[in-house]
Each structure stands twice: as structure tokens, then as C-alpha cells.
Amino acid sequence: MRVHLVNPSHVSFGIAVITPRWLYVLAAATPAKWGDPALVDETLEVFDPSTIGSGDIVGIGIHTGNALRGYEVGRAARERGAWVVFGGIHATLYPDEAHDLGGAHAVVKGDGDLAWGRVLDDCANGTLERIYEAGRVPADYFLRARWDLLPRDRYMWASVQTVRGCPKHCSFCSVWRTDGQEPRQRGVDAVVAEIVDLRRLGFRFIALADDNFYPVTLEDLRMAARREDKTRLHELEALRAERFELMDRLARLPKDMVFYTQITMEAAEDTEFLAAMKRGHILGALVGVESVTAEGLKDIYKGFNAAGDELVAQLRKFREHGVHVLGSFIFGLPSDRPDTFDATVALADKADITFAQFVMLTPFPGTLDFAKWEKENSGADQHVDGIPVTRHWLIPRARRPKVYVPHPVMSAEEIRRRTQAVWDQFYSLPRVWARSKVVRSIKARLAFVLISKLYRQMYANTGISTDSARHESATRWARLIAKPCRRLFAAAPMPELEIPSA
Numbered sequence: 001m002r003v004h005l006v007n008p009s010h011v012s013f014g015i016a017v018i019t020p021r022w023l024y025v026l027a028a029a030t031p032a033k034w035g036d037p038a039l040v041d042e043t044l045e046v047f048d049p050s051t052i053g054s055g056d057i058v059g060i061g062i063h064t065g066n067a068l069r070g071y072e073v074g075r076a077a078r079e080r081g082a083w084v085v086f087g088g089i090h091a092t093l094y095p096d097e098a099h100d101l102g103g104a105h106a107v108v109k110g111d112g113d114l115a116w117g118r119v120l121d122d123c124a125n126g127t128l129e130r131i132y133e134a135g136r137v138p139a140d141y142f143l144r145a146r147w148d149l150l151p152r153d154r155y156m157w158a159s160v161q162t163v164r165g166c167p168k169h170c171s172f173c174s175v176w177r178t179d180g181q182e183p184r185q186r187g188v189d190a191v192v193a194e195i196v197d198l199r200r201l202g203f204r205f206i207a208l209a210d211d212n213f214y215p216v217t218l219e220d221l222r223m224a225a226r227r228e229d230k231t232r233l234h235e236l237e238a239l240r241a242e243r244f245e246l247m248d249r250l251a252r253l254p255k256d257m258v259f260y261t262q263i264t265m266e267a268a269e270d271t272e273f274l275a276a277m278k279r280g281h282i283l284g285a286l287v288g289v290e291s292v293t294a295e296g297l298k299d300i301y302k303g304f305n306a307a308g309d310e311l312v313a314q315l316r317k318f319r320e321h322g323v324h325v326l327g328s329f330i331f332g333l334p335s336d337r338p339d340t341f342d343a344t345v346a347l348a349d350k351a352d353i354t355f356a357q358f359v360m361l362t363p364f365p366g367t368l369d370f371a372k373w374e375k376e377n378s379g380a381d382q383h384v385d386g387i388p389v390t391r392h393w394l395i396p397r398a399r400r401p402k403v404y405v406p407h408p409v410m411s412a413e414e415i416r417r418r419t420q421a422v423w424d425q426f427y428s429l430p431r432v433w434a435r436s437k438v439v440r441s442i443k444a445r446l447a448f449v450l451i452s453k454l455y456r457q458m459y460a461n462t463g464i465s466t467d468s469a470r471h472e473s474a475t476r477w478a479r480l481i482a483k484p485c486r487r488l489f490a491a492a493p494m495p496e497l498e499i500p501s502a
């Protein structure tokens with residue numbers, strides 16, 4: 001009776017960019033009496049059902065993007081006689097779907113850190129429940145991932161979580177509804193210990209895989225200070241102080257370490273925070289820019305972001321303080337017009353952002369956008385292969401439309417084509433070469449070009465393209481350059497590295 005954990009993916013590159021952290025956290029949640037679980041990350045290689053024996057237990061974690069593949073894996077495992085258990089955001093939202101389509105015996109809703117051990121025991125005792133309400137685990141119970149099980153030389157970046165939850169409420173995002181709006185911040189010692197584990201193994205690039213690394217803004221503090229009751233103010237100040245404590249500890253790790261995180265743009269006005277990030281080697285951040293216009297931000301309840309020239313100034317602030325920005329932009333917002341696409345590329349150039357991603361507005365389950373769109377379309381007779389578009393993740397990938405939300409002036413195909421063109425412009429060789437000035441030597445600049453191209457192949461040509469030849473060639477190309485790219489990120493292991501003291 002062996003435990004298997006599978007991270008499904010419809011495409012395998014042989015080398016992956018970031019470690020799928022949940023696999024290693026659930027491995028840590030697997031009690032020792034079960035032995036080490038077998039971990040399969042399909043972004044590396046395809047799951048092989050013949051490895052599953054009758055009576056084994058197979059845990060599959062899914063988000064909306066990989067749910068369909070996850071269901072294939074679940075059915076294949078069940079056919080082999082295994083117990084099949086689903087978890088992850090999508091299974092939390094649609095537990096019945098995992099039962100109906102994925103061959104599930106059980107579904108864990110919410111965080112698996114504590115529930116997984118119980119599920120395994122129930123499996124052994126024949127008392128497996130259909131649904132486990134695991135809820136949100138307090139930060140003190142977040143587990144230290146089993147990085148000792150990581151395959152060698154397959155990942156470019158490792159990932160460590162420092163906080164779950166986000167206080168914002170963007171309409172296209174499910175994080176604040178699933179992980180909650182109250183930040184659950186992990187203790188500094190636990191985070192640093194895990195990072196040291198990874199540096200010992202030879203990872204010097206680590207993603208702080210947080211919903212929002214900056215959960216307390218200066219504005220939050222100002223608002224709390226205005227209240228007569230100072231309890232909230234003190235809570236927020238304590239959370240903020242812990243962030244600084246963490247960054248101070250990161251600053252005492254080996255100098256070659258580089259961290260990357262996800263942050264809201266409001267951090268631009270908090271120069272003390274940006275300076276601490278730089279000292280702590282947090283040299284890159286994904287910033288959800290979303291739209292370059294005030295109307296676009298209003299469309300998605302993201303009024304706290306700046307637009308136009310103020311946006312350029314804010315994004316530049318990150319760079320001025322030594323934090324590189326991966327700007328994330330959404331196209332297809334109701335107020336977008338054909339000229340929004342060029343305006344976005346121009347702004348990205350002007351704002352000195354180092355990397356960018358351009359996604360199309362997609363109503364993802366768990367978001368406000370989805371709830372509204374599903375309601376509006378529930379009576380509509382829009383189906384592909386008999387599947388309603390309101391369940392778009394169940395449509396086979398090759399036949400799945402790329403845009404779902406009707407736009408007032410542009411067709412879905414026009415939005416897709418223009419988005420693809422923006423990727424092509426932003427990642428054109430002359431532009432990438434110009435941006436590569438952020439590093440000094442020619443060797444480093446060539447590495448920058450290689451990584452930019454890999455990023456674009458993995459995310460644009462395999463995600464947006466409807467042209468299957470372009471899709472296949474992008475996958476082949478990404479496989480080819482992934483290996484040399486990984487070597488650029490690797491460092492010599494430091495098995496003797498000590499945990500810096502508090």
C-alpha cells in the first residue's frame with residue numbers, strides 16, 4: 001500500500017521552472033509509517049499508471065488549469081485498483097466534479113497540511129469519507145516541505161511559502177476567497193530553516209510563493225491609526241515587523257542567493273520596505289499591473305493600483321530600489337480598445353520592467369468575475385463538444401476557446417491575436433537585448449536573452465496560440481533550451497550551511 005502524489009500537467013518539458021511545492025508539503029504531511037511517497041510532477045514527465053498497484057493511495061492536486069488532466073490521471077489510477085484522493089483549489093470548489101469525472105474516492109477541501117494524515121488512516125481503516133472539510137490551517141501548522149525527496153537537477157527555482165491569504169478583493173482572482181483575506185504569516189524561523197535546506201542542496205534562486213508578500217500597506221496602517229481602538233493597528237504593526245525580521249534574516253544568508261516574490265504595487269510608496277527587500281536579496285517581484293488605464297482597473301476592482309504616468313513612476317520605484325518587476329497584464333477588459341495593446345507595450349518599455357506576462361481575461365472559478373459570468377451565461381446555449389462553456393476547463397484543450405467573456409467592441413479572436421502580438425513585440429530580440437542591460441557581462445546578457453525566450457515559449461506560445469504547429473514547436477523549443485537554462489540557475493551545494501541565528 002504505497003502513497004503516490006501526482007501534480008498533473010498536459011505538457012511535460014523534462015525540466016521545470018519552479019518546484020511544485022504542494023507535492024513536498026504533502027510528502028511532509030505523510031506520516032512516516034507510510035514510508036516516503038512516490039512523487040510525480042508531470043511538468044517533468046508523464047505519469048505512468050503501471051507504477052500504481054492495487055490498494056495504493058494516489059493524491060492528486062488540481063487547479064482549474066490542470067483539472068482535466070488530473071481527472072485522466074485519477075481515472076487511470078482507479079482502474080489500477082488504487083484509492084484516489086483529490087485536493088487543491090479546483091477540487092475545493094468542485095468536489096463533485098472530481099467524484100464524477102476523476103474517479104475520486106475522496107476529496108479534501110482546503111489546506112491539506114493537517115487533513116492528509118487523517119485521510120491516509122481512514123483509507124487503511126476502510127472509513128474513507130467522501131469529502132473532508134479541511135478549511136484554512138493556522139500559519140503555525142504550515143509544514144516544512146520534504147525537500148530531501150526532490151529529484152536532482154530538474155528544477156531551476158525552488159519555492160517556499162511565507163504567507164497565505166491576501167487582504168485585497170480583485171474580481172478576477174480567487175486567492176482572497178479561497179486562502180482568505182486575513183494573512184496567515186509563517187514564523188520567520190520556519191521559513192529560514194526551509195530556505196537553508198534548499199541552499200544546502202544547491203538552490204540559490206528561490207521563489208517566495210506567496211499570495212501577497214506585502215500584506216500590510218502604509219495606507220492600512222494610516223487607517224488603523226485613525227481608529228480609537230488600537231488593537232487592529234497593533235496587529236498590523238506586528239505583521240509588518242515580522243516581514244522586516246524575515247528580510248533581515250534573509251540578508252544574512254549567502255550573498256549569492258536570489259529571491260523572487262509576488263507583491264502589490266502599493267509597495268512602491270513604501271521605500272523602507274523596498275530597501276529591506278533589496279538587502280534581503282529579494283531582487284524580483286511579480287506585480288499585478290493588470291491594466292494601464294483607470295477604467296480598466298475599475299473593471300476589476302483594483303482601484304488601489306495607479307494608471308498612466310503615475311503607474312510608470314511607481315513601477316520605476318521598484319527598479320530604483322533594486323527590485324526587478326515581472327509585470328502582469330490582463331487583456332480583454334470591457335474598457336480595453338484596440339489601442340490598449342500598443343499602449344501597454346509602450347508603458348511596459350517606459351516603466352523599465354524586466355519581464356512581463358500578458359494574459360486574457362478568463363473567468364476562473366472561485367472569482368467574482370466567474371460568478372457573474374456564469375449567472376449571465378447559465379441559460380445560454382453555448383457548448384463545445386457538448387460541454388457548456390461555463391465549464392470551459394472540461395473542454396479538451398485543442399478545442400477549448402481562448403476567450404469567453406464577450407467584449408463590447410472586439411471579437412474573441414481579435415483579442416487573442418492582439419495579445420499574441422504583444423508577447424511577440426515585448427519579447428522581440430532587439431527589445432530583449434536592450435532590457436538585458438540590467439546585467440553587466442556579455443555572458444550574463446546572453447543568459448538573460450535565453451531565459452526571456454524560454455519564458456515566452458513556455459507561457460505564450462503554449463498557452464495563447466491556437467495554431468497547433470506553433471504550439472508544438474514552442475514545446476520542442478522550450479524542452480531544448482530548458483536544460484542549459486537550468487544550469488544557469490544552479491549553484492554548488494552547501495551541505496555545511498548553518499541557519500543564521502535570530
Ligand code: SF4
Pocket residue numbers: 166167168169170173174175176211212264288
Ligand atoms: S490579484 Fe493579487 S492583490 Fe488581487 S486579490 Fe489576488 S493576490 Fe490579492
